[in-house]
Amino acid sequence: MVEQRFKEWKYPKIEDGKLTDYNWLVQNKDGFKLGYKTDIGAFTYINAKFGVTIDDYVQIGSHCSIYSLSTIDNREGKVVLKKNCRIGTHSVVMPGITIGENSIIGAFSLVNQDIPDNVLAHGIPARIIRKLTKEEIKKLCEEIK
Secondary structure (H helix, E strand, O other): OHHHHOOOOOOOOOOOOOOOOOOOEEEOHHHEEEOOOOEEOOOOEEEOOOOEEEOOOOEEOOOOEEEOEEOOOOEEOOEEEOOOOEEOOOOEEOOOOEEOOOOEEOOOOEEOOOEOOOEEEEOOOOEEEEEOOHHHHHHHHHOOO
């Protein structure tokens, strides 16, 4: 249950380019905004040069990469992970992407287009598989109360 895991949650100390106590790191921390009771897995990399906002209750699996800048294809743009979305392990979120509230991104996905609220998406590139049911959304929301 999320409530148990977050019972003593506190904001992590974030230093530019250094691992947090939870073993994830942010480059360009001045462009980074972290919400309340987030869960970011070990070895996740976040480049916030053009802005990364992670809203409340977001969960990010280990070994993910979140880029507001990509020097490979010269893309740049703010990344927004909306409230209570979840990103599976080893996924990549490209610059300029918004992932919607309560949406779930499956493991090993490449997110290179916006994902709306309340959907399940996965793949390379990530595609919407289906809308979440009202019961699934209710369960996700109850877990954060």
